[in-house]
Amino acid sequence: MTTLISINGLTKSYGSKKVVSDVNLTVKAGQILGLVGPNGAGKSTCLQSLLGLSNFSGDIDVLGYNPRTQRAEMLNEVAYISDVAVLPKWLKVEQALAYMADIHPNFNREKAELFLAKTNIEHAAKVKTLSKGMVTQLHLALILAIDAKVLVLDEPTLGLDILTRHQFYNHLLEDFYSEEKCIIVTTHQIEEIEHILTDVAFIQNGELVLNESVEDMRERFKLLALTNEHLTQAKELKPIHTNSLMGLTTMLFDHLSTEDLQPFGSISSPSLADIFIGMMTKETV
Numbered sequence: 001m002t003t004l005i006s007i008n009g010l011t012k013s014y015g016s017k018k019v020v021s022d023v024n025l026t027v028k029a030g031q032i033l034g035l036v037g038p039n040g041a042g043k044s045t046c047l048q049s050l051l052g053l054s055n056f057s058g059d060i061d062v063l064g065y066n067p068r069t070q071r072a073e074m075l076n077e078v079a080y081i082s083d084v085a086v087l088p089k090w091l092k093v094e095q096a097l098a099y100m101a102d103i104h105p106n107f108n109r110e111k112a113e114l115f116l117a118k119t120n121i122e123h124a125a126k127v128k129t130l131s132k133g134m135v136t137q138l139h140l141a142l143i144l145a146i147d148a149k150v151l152v153l154d155e156p157t158l159g160l161d162i163l164t165r166h167q168f169y170n171h172l173l174e175d176f177y178s179e180e181k182c183i184i185v186t187t188h189q190i191e192e193i194e195h196i197l198t199d200v201a202f203i204q205n206g207e208l209v210l211n212e213s214v215e216d217m218r219e220r221f222k223l224l225a226l227t228n229e230h231l232t233q234a235k236e237l238k239p240i241h242t243n244s245l246m247g248l249t250t251m252l253f254d255h256l257s258t259e260d261l262q263p264f265g266s267i268s269s270p271s272l273a274d275i276f277i278g279m280m281t282k283e284t285v
Contacts, residue, residue, distance in 0.1 A: 007050070008024055035047075051078070079148035111175075121137060190276050199214060241278035
């Protein structure tokens with residue numbers, strides 16, 4: 001697969017406070033990468049550096065462009081949606097479409113029109129009359145109509161209801177994604193997007209603590225459900241996370257085989273949310 005984004009040694013400090021430390025990341029064509037971490041972990045800082053919106057130490061290459069010195073050229077092939085879709089309240093939908101057609105060489109107005117036809121948004125409507133979900137849909141129509149190879153999403157569904165979030169990600173897969181493109185999504189709600197991800201990078205305190213394909217992660221980690229009868233023996237195997245509720249205990253294990261765990265209880269493949277919680281609250285090293 002072709003490498004579209006390469007990040008090497010990304011480090012960012014504000015005074016004496018280091019918010020991102022030596023992040024190394026590669027994103028290839030066809031990948032949908034979830035950059036996942038708690039609030040303040042450094043997710044948005046990584047994206048701001050990637051997009052040339054912030055100074056940083058290290059090296060970043062996006063589609064052969066240097067975000068520091070070639071940002072304008074880079075943004076012709078990179079699309080971005082932040083957690084707050086800021087559109088002028090006085091702007092009409094028709095004006096937004098015309099504006100994008102005038103300023104962006106890779107904007108396909110017909111594609112934007114087709115997307116908007118799936119919504120209840122009228123061309124004559126002003127942004128101030130639209131609900132937050134509609135504003136997000138309008139913003140998505142404007143962005144997905146750009147023929148970009150890289151799409152960057154920073155908490156794109158924050159504050160939206162569950163139905164709108166579901167529609168958002170369906171549109172993303174139907175109207176943008178292809179094997180020649182890549183998507184980076186930052187979120188602290190991994191359960192919302194794990195069904196679309198091919199790869200995951202967990203970030204904590206500005207450092208990547210895990211960076212693997214979803215397939216490899218589900219092979220690597222095991223979730224064991226057991227009763228108190230086997231609790232002491234299972235603890236000797238050093239789970240990275242333990243949760244007890246209503247007499248049933250679950251333990252998350254890293255790099256242990258099914259054969260090692262089978263005598264103690266029921267084994268299942270953990271969700272990405274299970275793995276994320278385990279990595280963020282690790283009991284053993």
